[in-house]
Amino acid sequence: MSLMRGKFLNLKYLFCATKAGFRGKINAKSFSEKPPDVNPKESVSHGMESLRQMVVPTDFHKRILVWTGRFKKMSDVPDRISAETLDKAKNKMRIKVSNYSIVATLIACMFMMASGRRAQQRGESLQKMNLDWHKEMSKKIDEERAAAAAALERKNMD
Template identity: 45%
Template sequence: MAEQAHRVVASYKPSKFDKKILLWTGRFKTEEEIPLRIPPEMLDKARNKARVKACYIMIGLSIIACFAVIASAKKAAARHESLMSLNLAKKAKWRKEAALAAEAKTK
């Protein structure tokens, strides 16, 4: 008897964001199909599925970014650009500006 009293089905009212997750994960086709109250387990499963999808998207974007960096580095190497040469040019410019500023102070 006491065991049956604790078997109350919990329900959860989904927010707009929860509804978007339920739609994105394919649990429901349209927003109108989503009931006013859903079991928390359904939302947990949808959130986990959305988390996995988001991770796959980030992995794909990271791989694309890696290839973009490789292509950019190859182009820079073809132009004989390197970080060392860029830093040396920047420091030479700063030295020249400092010399001009010192010269202007002495006048």
């Protein structure tokens, strides 16, 4: 109890000691007013190294990293990269692909509108095309029926 009342609890030191791998019992010495000299860069980077997952990029991943501007050439991509770097590059690529597909869709829509206007000026319409198709099919069916009737008549005559 007297430890908590009179002494300043340095949580930053406790955090750094835990990150650096402090595994001993916590006693009064570990809560001293002045923490020992610990290089915070070493302790934090040591903790982050163990948390960071490294992956071996495939050729497709290397292309994604180059297309997103992470590296200049495919030969510049290291043998192992962090999963976080690869995820960021993939997310950037997804955004680029979706933007390009939006632009391609808009261009296709404009092309179809222009094509429809030209067809309208020529006098073409879906209704007219449908009527023409039905007339053509009716003629074919009538011709087939006439040919079948003629064949049946010849057969009956023989």
